[in-house]
Amino acid sequence: MKKEQNHKLLLSFLYSILLNALLSLYVIYHSLSKPGWGIEAMAEAEAAAAIACSWHGHAFVDSVVVNGRPKCECNNCYAGEDCSILMRDCSADAVSGDPQYLEPYWRQNAGRSAVVLSGWHRMSYQNNAPNYISMELERHIRLLHRAVGNAVTDDRFIIFGSGSTQLLNAVIKAFSSPLDHNSPVGVVATAPYYEVFREQTKLFNSREYQWKGIPSNMSSSTNSTQLLSENLIEIVTSPNNPDGNLQRRSKFLLGSSMAAIHDHAYYWPQYSPIPAPADEDVMLFSNAKFTGHASSRFGWAIIKDEKVYQKVVTYMDLSTVGVSSDTQLRVLKLIKTILLQIREEGDFFKFGYETMKERWQRLSKVVSSSNRFSLQKLSPHYCSYFNEFKDPSPAYAWLRCEKDEDEDCEAVLRNAGILSRGGTMFEAHSRYARLSLIKTLDDFEQLLQKLQTLIFSTDSYSSL
Structure with a gap:
């Protein structure tokens, strides 16, 4: 009798395992193997994109929903449900x-540049590459610079950031390590310069670095020998924001051993002639100014010195644990689209x-x-x-x-x-x-x- 009960319990246990296995296979088959799971997402995106908003606005998948459809977000000086009303007393925003x-370019390339993400796309903090970066995106960034001819990437390290503004502070931090300097490092830029350089440096109010202003002003208040001996970091923007000129390091600081960060956000053929590939110790690039996708918040730094690179990696690790994998996938798709038509029609x-x-x-x-x-x-x-x-x-x-x-x-x-x-x-x-x-x-x-x-x-x- 006891043996018969044990036999029944064993059969029940085996039956339970078999049933769970079958249920698991059913779930996996219907959630992963079944094709067409992205159709609903694509239909939703296309429905939003089809709302014209009188061509004076946009409707997005994540826009506020009114009467069952995304609401139009109107351009400056336009109003109304479909953005068809021009407000005459409105100021032009420049x-x-x-x-x-x-x-318009991305609308013309809607299919090529679109990205559909699965609900389980890269859920982990980690991926199969070091420093939270997509190796495929890094490879395509190198291909991009080689094809455009605007930057040297051979024997260089590349690190990603949430826009080049984040990377700027990461590099300043790397150059101003307290192990290397006894007093705060001065950060300088030649006027006119992008005001974020000044405001961000002041905002962090670091004991390791501080804003020192314009090199020409420093040279008038400091003798040349003392100036060249100061610990300085110069930010060089080329082409310059705001005047578009190709910039070099300040003539007032020539001969110094100071570090330099070259911001090349606008060093692309649509904004500036490219006479030769940029070849500096640290070069910053912004995806916002490159492809126009400012809201994706993505930039990259090309760094020659491994020690500086490792310090920037540490900064990125501790501040944001890398850059969003979703963003990296989108940027990869955009760069692939551009490379497919480079020097060709489109x-x-x-x-x-x-x-x-x-x-x-x-x-x-x-x-x-x-x-x-x-x-x-x-x-x-x-x-x-x-x-x-x-x-x-x-x-x-x-x-x-x-x-x-x-x-x-x-x-x-x-x-x-x-x-x-x-x-x-x-x-x-x-x-x-x-x-x-x-x-x-x-x-x-x-x-x-x-x-x-x-x-x-x-x-x-x-x-x-």
Whole structure:
């Protein structure tokens, strides 16, 4: 009797194991093996993209849902449910460097550039590569620089960051290690410079480094021998933000042993001629200015020295545990799309260059119609990517107010309904203002219209 009971218990146990195994196989088959699991996600994305918003706005999958569909998010100066209402008293916004001018290219390449993520895509902190980076993305970044010819990557280390701004502080931190210096390292940049360099350095208020300002100001208050002996880090932006000029290290610091960080966010053929590959110790690149996907928050640093690289890796590990795997996958897809058509029909860089060149030429024509304003002087230069001389195509206009009474150019523009960044933000004279040329077509057309009105009203008043 006891043996019979044991036999029944054993059969029940084996039956339970078999049933669980069958159920597991059923779940796996229906969740993983069944094709077409991404159809619903693709349909949702295409439905949102199909909402035109009168071509003056966007609807996204994650937009606020109204009456069962994503709500339109309107461009500046447009309103209404479908963004069809133009607000006449609205100011043209030329403040931010939001590179939305590239959206038409990505609409033309919607299928190639789309990404569908499974719900279980890279859930772990770790992947199969060191330092939280996608090895395939790193490989494609090297292929990209080699194809474009704008940076040397051989025998260099590459590290990813949540935008190049995060990497900037990581590199400053690496260069200012307390093991190497007895006093705070000074961070400097030649004016006009991107104000985030100053503001971010001051924000962290580190005991290891501090903002020292402009090299020329330092040279006037410090003798040359003392200046060259100081521990300094120079940030060099080339092409420069805001004026688009190709920059070199400050002449006031030549001969010093100080470190340098080269910000090459705009060193791409759509913004600047590429005379030769950049070959510096530390080079920063921003995906925002490269592909236009600012919201993805992705950048990378190319570093020559392994010790500096390892310090940056430690910073990234402790601050954010690397960069989002979802972001890395999206950037990989974008770069693959660009490489597929490089120097072919549908070339990304040709599209970007032609767009920026046209905007610069149209703006220059408006500004040159009056002597009230002037623009930075840029001339054609040879570009190795296009293998020919190319006209200027800067990301920003560095506008100068020429009238004696127009001391504050930002205020002059603001009073005329144009929002800009004043020159003092870049530690330049208040007679200057930066106008962004890389926003939407709506933004650019509004800028031109307001500027034409301002110039026309000035000329009309002068002729009275």
